[in-house]
Amino acid sequence: MTERHPTRAAGPQDQRLRERAGAVIPGGMYGHQSASSLPSAFPQFMRGGRGARIWDVDGNEYVDLMCSYGPVVLGHQHPRVEQAAAAQAALGDCQNGPGPVMVDLAELLVQTVDHADWAMFAKNGTDATTMCCTIARAQTGRQKILAAAGAYHGAAPWCTPRPAGVTPQDRANLGYYAYNDLASVQRAAAEAGGDLAAIVVSPFKHDAGYDQELVDPAFARGLRALCDAVGAALILDDVRCGFRLHLGSSWEPIGVSPDLSAWSKAIANGHPLAAVLGGDAFRDGARQVFVTGSFWFSAVPMAAAIATITALREERAVEAIKRSGAELRDGILAQARAWELPVSYTGPDAMPYLSFAGDADRELAGLFAAAALRGGVYLHPRHNWFVSAALTGDDIARTLEATDQAFAAVRKHLGQ
Numbered sequence: 165m166t167e168r169h170p171t172r173a174a175g176p177q178d179q180r181l182r183e184r185a186g187a188v189i190p191g192g193m194y195g196h197q198s199a200s201s202l203p204s205a206f207p208q209f210m211r212g213g214r215g216a217r218i219w220d221v222d223g224n225e226y227v228d229l230m231c232s233y234g235p236v237v238l239g240h241q242h243p244r245v246e247q248a249a250a251a252q253a254a255l256g257d258c259q260n261g262p263g264p265v266m267v268d269l270a271e272l273l274v275q276t277v278d279h280a281d282w283a284m285f286a287k288n289g290t291d292a293t294t295m296c297c298t299i300a301r302a303q304t305g306r307q308k309i310l311a312a313a314g315a316y317h318g319a320a321p322w323c324t325p326r327p328a329g330v331t332p333q334d335r336a337n338l339g340y341y342a343y344n345d346l347a348s349v350q351r352a353a354a355e356a357g358g359d360l361a362a363i364v365v366s367p368f369k370h371d372a373g374y375d376q377e378l379v380d381p382a383f384a385r386g387l388r389a390l391c392d393a394v395g396a397a398l399i400l401d402d403v404r405c406g407f408r409l410h411l412g413s414s415w416e417p418i419g420v421s422p423d424l425s426a427w428s429k430a431i432a433n434g435h436p437l438a439a440v441l442g443g444d445a446f447r448d449g450a451r452q453v454f455v456t457g458s459f460w461f462s463a464v465p466m467a468a469a470i471a472t473i474t475a476l477r478e479e480r481a482v483e484a485i486k487r488s489g490a491e492l493r494d495g496i497l498a499q500a501r502a503w504e505l506p507v508s509y510t511g512p513d514a515m516p517y518l519s520f521a522g523d524a525d526r527e528l529a530g531l532f533a534a535a536a537l538r539g540g541v542y543l544h545p546r547h548n549w550f551v552s553a554a555l556t557g558d559d560i561a562r563t564l565e566a567t568d569q570a571f572a573a574v575r576k577h578l579g580q
């Protein structure tokens with residue numbers, strides 16, 4: 165997105181780092197955290213965070229509504245998580261074999277997530293979604309995977325949203341359906357015929373850049389019934405939503421169990437870890453595949469995950485997120501009404517997405533995000549936000565002050 169209404173540029177430290185990065189990192193930065201498509205005031209480089217507050221390299225402080233794009237759920241530097249990580253680090257992290265924490269964590273996940281009888285670990289969400297597909301193929305002896313058109317399941321050639329470097333063969337065994345449209349799944353499944361290994365689905369439609377759509381429970385039940393009827397795996401991609409919406413699989417509240425689920429982001433409150441959880445019916449497939457990585461069995465993130473899941477439960481974090489998310493939604497929607505700006509505020513309160521009516525090129529969203537940033541709140545113009553359990557009353561008040569100023573900036577831009 166080009167910013168047609170530049171505010172201030174990012175600070176001098178950030179500028180210097182960008183210049184140095186431009187020489188030694190392709191494009192200066194890459195991937196989802198590249199600030200190149202954000203309004204120019206957004207910093208690229210961050211110094212640190214604590215609770216719901218973060219600081220960029222120039223020392224500017226923000227209330228964090230992006231939570232590192234999902235990994236931070238309890239707040240930055242959560243004391244219990246960091247203590248557990250430090251205690252494990254003092255013993256060892258990357259060793260010739262995993263620590264006992266691997267078994268402890270697998271047991272805890274099996275206790276915490278209804279559909280899980282076993283757990284495997286990796287580093288990133290892409291590892292987990294890819295492993296789910298591989299396990300489904302190993303178990304069923306079939307090849308085809310169905311995914312929702314436009315859904316994000318990671319950055320491997322089978323699922324990256326950018327075509328560069330991807331061959332048609334990488335996608336040869338994929339079929340696509342429309343989210344919440346069971347007839348489209350049935351059509352794609354019929355095309356796959358007897359070769360359907362799995363259907364991949366996210367807990368709700370959270371495609372970046374579009375209004376979010378909650379899952380229709382009848383659609384979820386229909387997917388379950390279809391997979392049962394044809395002997396394919398239902399894979400729930402809980403990488404983005406996992407442990408933010410529910411302390412269990414995100415479809416437990418609607419009573420639909422996947423066969424396999426992919427997790428990462430929030431499970432260790434920012435420490436690098438991913439998991440695949442599965443039911444007994446897919447245990448053999450999971451046993452057969454060869455999946456591994458040099459850092460997959462590091463003990464520190466596993467210790468952090470145990471502390472995270474324990475804190476999520478004991479601190480009733482999901483409820484806190486829901487409460488803060490509802491307060492933000494009510495406040496922001498009241499402000500939009502007061503400024504007479506038609507907006508959509510979609511997705512669960514814990515992971516909201518704000519868009520302006522008629523803002524096809526996201527110009528107003530960019531203006532809003534840049535103004536919120538000036539007011540001390542870090543939120544995103546084209547991606548769902550993440551509400552953490554660390555938001556205090558002060559953080560919410562500061563956020564609402566900043567969003568009010570941001571709506572004022574949009575109103576001024578459009579004329580009174």
Ligand SMILES: Cc1ncc(COP(=O)(O)O)c(C=O)c1O
Binds near residue numbers: 287428
């Ligand atoms: C739903 C979903 N699946 C998979 C991924 C890939 O995770 P990672 O970036 O950790 O590989 C993401 C990342 O944003 C995601 O949101």
